[in-house]
Amino acid sequence: MEYTIQKLSRLAGVSTRTLRYYDEIGILKPARMNSSGYRIYGQAEVDMLQQILFYKELGVSLDQIKQILSDPNFNSLNALREHHQQLLDKRKQLDFLIANVQKTIDAKEGRMTMSDREKFEGFKKKMIEDNEKKYGEEIREKYGEDTVKKSYEKFKNMTEEEYEEVTRLGQAVNDTLSEAIKTGDPGSRLAQKAAELHKQWLTFYWPEYSKEAHAGLGQMYVDDERFKAYYDQVHPNAAEFLRDAILIYTGLKK
Amino acid sequence: MEYTIQKLSRLAGVSTRTLRYYDEIGILKPARMNSSGYRIYGQAEVDMLQQILFYKELGVSLDQIKQILSDPNFNSLNALREHHQQLLDKRKQLDFLIANVQKTIDAKEGRMTMSDREKFEGFKKKMIEDNEKKYGEEIREKYGEDTVKKSYEKFKNMTEEEYEEVTRLGQAVNDTLSEAIKTGDPGSRLAQKAAELHKQWLTFYWPEYSKEAHAGLGQMYVDDERFKAYYDQVHPNAAEFLRDAILIYTGLKK
DNA sequence: GTACACCTTGACGCAACGTCAATGTCAAAT
DNA sequence: ATTTGACATTGACGTTGCGTCAAGGTGTAC
Known part of the structure; x- marks a missing residue:
């Protein structure tokens, strides 16, 4: 079956402007243009x-989306399975x-008290999920699905104080790293x-600590451009330096 | 408890830019600015x-959101209850x-067949909900929650053929209305x-038809600027004319 | 005093369209 | 053949809600 632009827009619940825009940016080209120059869309x-x-x-x-769909390895069935998981x-x-809005109602009606932090439960998940989306794949591959899940649960249950503590610690790492680099010695x-x-x-993030995982993460900081870029903001070559410091600290230096 | 901008942004999972923008557009003003000119947010x-x-x-x-929150009649408990309903x-x-993605997977794996229309189930709901949001409140007040629910269910189950039929009918109303106005007589x-x-x-939209409801809707077209504007696009004063035609048609003309 | 985290304002840019203008095409009615 | 109205095109401007960056001020610990 074939559709002109209005037919498809009504079928899918999007505007004709949207479909033209998608044609323009190359994300959804029509099957063909007819002799009048009308866009004709097909099953694909x-x-x-x-x-x-x-x-x-x-x-x-x-x-x-464009990158994903234009990948020669794109498999629509796998994509659909992934959509399913993401929708869940x-x-x-x-x-x-x-649950949050129900709790807020209860708090307003005097049945319970609620911290400021609890008031934003569920919204904040967006930030965590964005982070997960950014790094989750690589971390999953290296440490397995279970570790990520547990890490996620642990992060979710973090109190406000813990959150500030971990923020401070992260900063302290960067501070100390910056100073340590001046010594030029990862063993200092x-x-x-x-x-x-x-x-x-x-x-704060890992359910269990192991020297191997720690060292592996240090290596990942060097191998992955995104992590490397983050640490190299602290100081050029900070990623390598931190990796080396971790290798010595863990006793896994070769 | 008070928060500077970064504290609140982290608490809520939004950016400081967002909070400044909200201050700028007047949707969320800080409680005060301290002596340094820093934004300080409080419990409210x-x-x-x-x-x-x-x-x-x-x-x-x-x-x-700004309009709603600045309304003197705004009641946060009622708003929370409404959020709850909307989230459900x-x-x-x-x-x-x-369900759609599951069906699509089944169809892809050859276990069932799926119409093009079904492939967009759930997305299209956005359109319906937008429509509902636009008119839903007024219709609810006039005809009750039950009628709206049934109407919604009916629309949801509409086939593609029915959809085209109702679209054609809507157009035919406008066409005939435009012609009829030339006669100047709502009884013609x-x-x-x-x-x-x-x-x-x-x-197509109402589970049950009644002359009273029909006449009431005609009046609503005249009283509500949005409906009136829609019909007056067909022809100036089309809303009044259609209302009068309906009153005569239903025998409810006073 | 210095360094660094945090704060401000101002301003440019962007994603994803919505809206509008001008004009061409199609099909049915006259 | 002409008219009318629905549908189609391209081009272009504008919008919403920020993200990003620059320049410079403030607070605190060393």
Whole structure:
């Protein structure tokens, strides 16, 4: 079956402007243009638009959607499975929000008290999920799904005080690292302090600490451009320096 | 407890830029500025921000949120109750999406077939909800919650053919109305045809037809600027003319 | 005093369209 | 053949809600 632009826009619940825009940016091209210059969409485009709308529902930018869909390895069945999982996650977030509003009502009606932090439960999940989306894949591959889940649970239950503590620790790592680099020696007292502080920071996120995982993370900071860029903001070559300091601290230096 | 801008942004999971923007547009002013010119937020602002985030989660524009929150009659407990309801509705939509993706997977794996229209189930709900949001309150007040629910269910189950039929009918109403106005007589054959077509159009949306409801809707078209503006696009004074035609058609003309 | 985290204002840019203008195409009615 | 109205095109401006950056002030610990 074929659709002109208005037909498809009504079918899918998007505007014709949206479809023209998608053609323009190359995310959803019509099957063909007829002799009058009208866009004609076919079955493949229907399915493609469905995928686009799922990705959009899950907060993915059009630029990213374009990259994903144009990948020769794109597999629509796998994508659909992933959408399913993400939608279930999204539903969980919504459940948090629903619980939050119920709690807020109870608090307003005097049945309970509620901390300021609790008032934003469910919203904040967006930030955590964004972070997860950014790094989650790599961390999953390296440490497994279970570790990530536990880490997530631990982070979620963090109190406000703990949150501030971990923020301070993260900063202390950077501070000490910056100073330690001046010594030029990853084995120096300051460098070892940085590694120690880094470990303490990690204990807020990891259910269990292991020297191997710690050292692996240090290596990841060097191998992954995003982490490397973050630490190199502290000081050029900070990622390598921290990795080396961790290797010495953990006793795993080769 | 008081918060500087970064404290509140971290608490709520929004950026400092967002909070400054909210100050700028007057939607969330800080409690005070300290002697250094720093924004200081208090308990009232925390609660206000929570409300804002709920409204945002529910798709309300900042402009509208501002209007709602600055209304002297704004009642936060009632607002929270409404958020709760809306979040439950939103979860329903999400459930539709989840069902959709599951069905699409089944179809892809050859276990069932799926129409193009079904592929967009759940997304289209956005359009319906937008429509509901636009007119829903007024219709609810006039005809009660039950009627709206049934109407919603009926619309949801509309087939593609029915959808096209109702679209055609809506157009036919406008066409005939435009012609009938030329007669200047709401009792003329053409005007009565417009009212008849309007009734047929309504039967797609209303579970039950009544002359009183029909006449009431005609009056609503005149009283409500949004409806009036829509019909007056067809022809100046079309809203009044259609109302009069309906009154005659229903025999309820006084 | 210095360094660093945090704060301000101002301003430019962006994503994803919505809206509008001008004009071409199609199909049915006259 | 002409008219009318629905549908289509391209081009272009504008909007919402920030993200990002620059320049410079403030607070606190060393």
